[in-house]
Amino acid sequence: DALEVLARVPDGALSFLYLLHPDPWPKARHAKRRMMNDGPLEMFAAKLKVGGEFRFGTDHPVYLRHALMVMQRHTEQFDWLCDSPADFQKRPGGWPETRYEAKARKLGHEVWYFRYRRK
Numbered sequence: 001d002a003l004e005v006l007a008r009v010p011d012g013a014l015s016f017l018y019l020l021h022p023d024p025w026p027k028a029r030h031a032k033r034r035m036m037n038d039g040p041l042e043m044f045a046a047k048l049k050v051g052g053e054f055r056f057g058t059d060h061p062v063y064l065r066h067a068l069m070v071m072q073r074h075t076e077q078f079d080w081l082c083d084s085p086a087d088f089q090k091r092p093g094g095w096p097e098t099r100y101e102a103k104a105r106k107l108g109h110e111v112w113y114f115r116y117r118r119k
């Protein structure tokens with residue numbers, strides 16, 4: 001469990017934290033199993049150093065909407081790094097293309113990319 005591993009990382013130690021194509025748990029009654037939730041987000045904020053980046057990618061529209069709503073509750077910890085309207089549609093530099101992303105692209109899905117800077 002990635003959260004158990006992360007719990008052992010010292011606070012303020014990470015420059016980057018990637019959450020790439022987490023399981024969507026698309027049914028509303030399973031929403032609390034999603035990695036994008038207040039509990040994990042509090043831990044991500046604790047483990048990142050100030051100025052570090054939390055990077056999140058998904059091709060799942062339900063998850064995207066859920067994630068944006070969760071991040072709206074964490075604006076005291078994170079700034080959304082977005083310079084132009086198209087930023088969330090292009091893979092940022094240094095961001096690896098995962099196997100799941102390649103598969104999603106092959107199927108013709110859009111993939112969305114989000115960068116949040118720890119305040």
Ligand SMILES: C[S@@+](CC[C@H](N)C(=O)[O-])C[C@H]1O[C@@H](n2cnc3c(N)ncnc32)[C@H](O)[C@@H]1O
Nearest residue numbers: 001002003019020021022023024098099100101
């Ligand atoms: C849709 S796949 C994406 C895999 C990979 N990140 C990629 O983009 O190719 C979701 C993955 O998350 C893993 N996963 C789900 N919950 C997890 C957890 N709590 N800790 C670690 N991995 C988890 C699943 O086993 C699965 O491999």
